[in-house]
Amino acid sequence: MKRTLVLTVCVLLTAGAVAAQTIFPAERLERVKQAYSAGDEKAREAVAALEELAGEYLDREPVYVTQKRKLPPSGDRRDYMTLSPYWWPDPAEPDGLPYVRRDGERNPEVYDYPERENSGLLGEAARTLALCYAVTGEERYAAKCAEWIRGWFLDPERGMNPNMAYAQLIPGRTTVRGTGIIDSRRFCYALSAVAWLRGSKAWSDEDEAGLRRWTTEFLRWLEESENGRKEICSANNHGLWYDAIRLMTVAWLGDRERARQIAEHSLAPRLAGQIAEDGSLPLELERTLSLHYSTFALEAVALSAELTADTGYSLWSYRSPEGRSLEQAVAYLEPYYREPAAWPHRQIKPFDRDRGARILYAAGRALGREEWVRTAGEIGCRPEKSDCLSLLYFDL
Template sequence: MNTKSAYALLLCCFFSQLVFAQVKLSKTDMVKWNFKQLAYNKKQLQKGNAVFKPAYEQLLHDADSLLGYKPVSVMQKKDIPPSGNKHDYMSLAPYWWPDPSKPNGLPYIRKDGEVNPEVKNYPDKEQMPKLCENVNTLALAYFYSGNENYAKHASKLMRVWFLDTATRMNPNLNFGQAVKGVTNGRAEGVIDTRQFIYALDAINLIKGSSHWTANDQKGLQSWMSEFLVWLRTSKIGTDEMNTKNNHAIWFDAQTLAIAIYVDSLDLAKKIIAVSKARLDKQMDANGLFPLELERTTSLHYSVFILNAFNVVAELSDQIGIDYFQTKTSSGKSLKMAFDAIMPYLLQQKTWTYPQIKPFGYTDAFPLILTAERKYGYKDSMDTLAKILGADLGRLQLKLL
């Protein structure tokens, strides 16, 4: 066996532990959609381009299975938030436990890495992302197939969570990532709702369906407008806005997606400007993010923050601003960040910063797409093809 073959075998063996289990768990990979690319792919599919057929068939299979997915809501949690109102979203900080030395267990104490099973009494944090993922899949299937059943069910799911009086979530995160006996809610909880970005993508695809009505659109825009005000004016929201790491970028991504959805374009442009300033401050001269490198899973968080910037760039593109090629005041750019991380994702370099857990390679899928389309990394999809083989053709990634 020659050196090149041995390296390829080693690469595949290494990724087999990181990738294949992940692929079975995630078919959407929560990629921020580029609507021009979707339109192009749809035309190619209609022309009979066989490249898209396996992924299209898998998409319809997944969407068909989701027609039996029952609506979820914030009303399904067992315990009641401090407000006394189940309509308020609530989640518990997972690593905090009752203090056994105290009669009532309060205040809770931190046990890093150990998840308190009490979090299951507040399933909002688990149900909301799954809802957004499923709506995302149904909307994509509707877009490609025209099957109204997919749009109908996606609309129903969105109404139950956001609009119906009996089940709607109140537009706040006052009780996100709570620590009993310490705080009813924390700024860290704001990142819980980053999946709203992908739900709004879905609405953009089903808004032409008769099952998503003008009243639905008006109602969701009103809800999102209220939520946007809460994000930008509440203490929890502003604390999150003023953080210095990936949380700040995901805050920008969320607020930008909502601002565009509710047609607040002046605000959207201001958020983009703030995000560029954050890129300038948070990224070092090598294109990496020092605060993320300090984490014990630094590769994950380095990819995580770049995914947030990638979402901001895609959203900026929707309103005619080229974030992908823009340089900051000190000459930094998003391309620098991609150039820094891609050699590690393509296994051309070995990651030497802390990473105490296996890296979930599907986290990198959105970056790999962008690297190929925006920055000329043609070998990135080739690497995925070597790793996944036929599985790559069935992933929704091929349709995005």
């Protein structure tokens, strides 16, 4: 498969009944469509690469939340369930229970719980297929995308219940936790695909109404459940992603005012409280994958900035009374995106420089810092194979 050029941060989603931000800035998507229609060589090459990837999803059956061997504690196969990745059997206990934490080391048992992989597959498949439809107008892409989305969210027998009560379980431990909510970002990415399906014969008014009901119920669970009330108090990347996930749902539902409130009154001060005077994120520096998690935290905020770009509030422009800002955090990380080997903190696995370049590109465009845009290009984000993000940066 041909490789395309620079990617940028994965920025979400669509609002329901009103026009709002989608997964990509509208002007970028329109630029691709125009270039493709005009026969631009780079655009044609990028679309061909994306269609090759889309072909993989056209040829396979959708995934469902019920494709699991083990039942969740509720006994309902439609409840999402995964294993917390960094918890392992305790070697000091005959039965290994309760599990103990080994930060940054993924227990292979997580792959016995297919929702983790399947929800990510859903998000990528839906976005890829829908974007192919948006650019080419070919109904086969819209039809398959709608099939995937209906299967995960709306199927009466196999569709997911709108909760994350059993996400990232820890064997031997029964305390209610909110940390598994972060998993939901993967399937929430699929919501963004619906904006491009509207107008296709493959996506009906009934589908739209059903997904709106599901999303409304899921948002209610996020904010009212014990799990959600715990996660909203998280001080590290989990708290940032909790707000980003709420924004994914609120933006899809089309509530701009609510989106602005979440960004301005929850996410922005939460971010400021995590940034040190030098721009670092101390709670992420404690991790064994500290460059990864520092970047992961900023990805949540950059995503949220895109979701709220049409609300009149800018997370990129936010400055706390102490001077803390998203720009300050990016500036701290920028030298290490260029040279990850110089990172002075623990990073027990290689860092994916593509992710750093995406942050720099998004920050550079938002803040008018062309040097960051150039650095992103110099890093040269080239994924091993094309993905849905690659298309929008065909000309870089």
